[in-house]
Amino acid sequence: MGKLDERGGVDIAEIIVYLCFLATSIILVLRHGFTRKAGWLLILIFSLIRIIGSALHIAAETIDSNNINIQIAAGIFESAGVSPLLGATLGFLGTVTQGSLDRDPIIARVIRAMGLLTTVALVLSIVGGTQSGSTSSISDANEGNTLRHVSVILFLVLYILIVLLHGYFWRQRDLILKHRRQLLLGISLALPFLGIRVLYMILSAFSPNVIAVPGATQPSRNSLSKFNTFTGEWQINFVMAVLMEVIVIGVYTVVGIMTPLSQDFDFEEEGRNRYGGDGDGYHGDMELRTSMIRG
Template sequence: MTIDQRGGIAIAEIVLYFPILILSIFLVVRHGATRKAGWIFFAILSIVRITGGITHVLWEQNPTNTSLQTIFSIMESAGLSPLLMATLAFLSIVGQYTLENHPAMSTRTFRLLHLLGTVAIVLAIIGGTNISSAKSQSDLNTAATLRHAGSLLFLAFFALIAALTAFCWLQRDQILKYRRKLLLAILASLPFLLVRILYSVLSAFAPLPFAFDSAEHMVPVVSNSPLKQFSSTSGSWAIYLVMSVLAEYAVVLIYTFAGVRLPLKQDLADYQKAGMHMRTMSEEALTEHAGARPYDSAYAQPYSQPYSQPYSR
């Protein structure tokens, strides 16, 4: 069995993402399986990466199998979406109980951003699938356009997530203790996410290694474009390793470490205690403002008989 550098990277991803899959299942059980919790996206990412790695290795053993090539190409495009969706979910957790009434952190804002991410991944998958199944140059051009649009939407999605992160950082004094630490994890992951996004965009705009002639026969194409190094199938394996695989895995490690270490549920207990304390202080302030002593049973006197002493000057 002959494996090239890309195949070796695929095997490494299979090995690396199996423990992440197990750990993400633990985090889903610990924090919840809802989309808002965010951890479910790491289970999805792990499955995507393991599936992509397996199909890539199988394709190297049978390069004429276009179905395998289509599957691992789709998996390559689909892996970015869970990372961004998880980051968006974590931002909503950061603002829980404190910032969620602000328009920038409202449910509507997160729904619109989630819709943007969904459109981006749909375009990227359709574009990648259609490139593999193209029968003419027109089909190829249309598929490439869809792929370009998907990558640019991912870039816009990341920019909006970064803007929300900056907003939360400016309001960090209002954020609950452990959610502030989750915000730090998001901040630490953003540079790696940016590198991963840039690779995705450059890869989408990289020249394809084939085209169709006037008779609609597929022909190989040799390009001198500097972007050819970023091709997800025929580009530099070293660039792919650093900008895609390692950058992505760094984000995964940062988030999973935060998920294991941070007792986010403790924030709710602290918030409820703080709320009860504030209510007590407010009640005392109101009674003092009204000129009355807060009720204390030690000062209560039972009612026995009417006051009958005559008024005297």
Template structure:
């Protein structure tokens, strides 16, 4: 026997509608800027898929309110959302650092460090999935209460560290903004504007996992769902306004000397 609609269900309907369009936009941006380019838009696709599948799980509980697996899937995917959100911002900034390197002539952040952060992000996502399946879920009248596992605590710690690296990267980008290519300053601006929303989303996760706070539908909406939607919307608007990144070769030292002597 089914159950009546609840506030969580209304939020799931809104998320489903929003992220269907966001997924289409994210796929288009991946095609536009290149799937292999580290522009962060792959994280946008991942976030959209997590939200669409998670909302579908939640809505499926209307007809199967006693199916605990549906609630576990929904809550686990909710927890995953923060990782691609941070990955999206870091991926966008990677284009800024490439632009700075081409014009300044020195490496700001080495590619090895970027790959290390990407591996940390992947590890956090895997731990969130494993930790979510091992956490203790209690559902009362369609409202979840979770006792998070030690693995979830470890995953959240990794995300906190990566968020700190993101804050540092924003500061470095701002300090070197004069070397950024024409039209790409908006990347720094957008990521800087989005960071407070990402921070609120991070604090919400910490309250749940470390603080043992039992969330409500309105807390989830205000501190999680809306934060993710705002960052997603800003990022897609940015992606559509950016030109496709083309090769920008850096002149060799001998070429620079010849150009100087010819003046």
């Protein structure tokens, strides 16, 4: 059995931190809803992915450093984790539109299309990660690397679209309900750190493949080698990947705890109780109070 290096120590710290995030995300899911669109469920899934991925990294170091299957699995969890992080951000943007911009069919279609893009990129990432470590043939490994490259490019496109959509929502902020504007601010705080994480994923994907394939010539180290998830500099991995993810999840968690999103719609239930249905008095009162909440 081997012993843990600095990267292994970071993995242990990640497990501890994400166990805390996991517990908090369960509370937020119960508070804000189980739907994928809400984003909180994806934060929960992301926490699980990081716990499992860190455990696999530790296993690769301490149990069998030559076990290709463990390395492949760890690499898949590493790259796949970005998908729920971007998906959660997209889900939060959908939450921001509730009661206002979601009435625009174009915005609704754009968000659905971006959700589909997230799924496609995730599938390519998993398939590519599996094939890139294939020991059956060089062609499978090369095809896997190509799929990985396509997946990270799609993730980059998704991030850019999220930034653009987020900017458009700020231009329409007067139409957005009060507490959902607080969630939009949280997204604004998280996006720069998320961008650094996406950049690291791209650099890592295009770094030399370190998993040996029989019959293949091992690529020489180049300027991107230091960004490799497994053999690169652990300090870069810590700053550009681990720390960025913790900051993003931390921002979303704090916003989720401090923002009473349900209050944006509490007036609707109160109006029904006051007027006993959908009468004119209820609708007039609802319009007035909606205006007050947006202010």
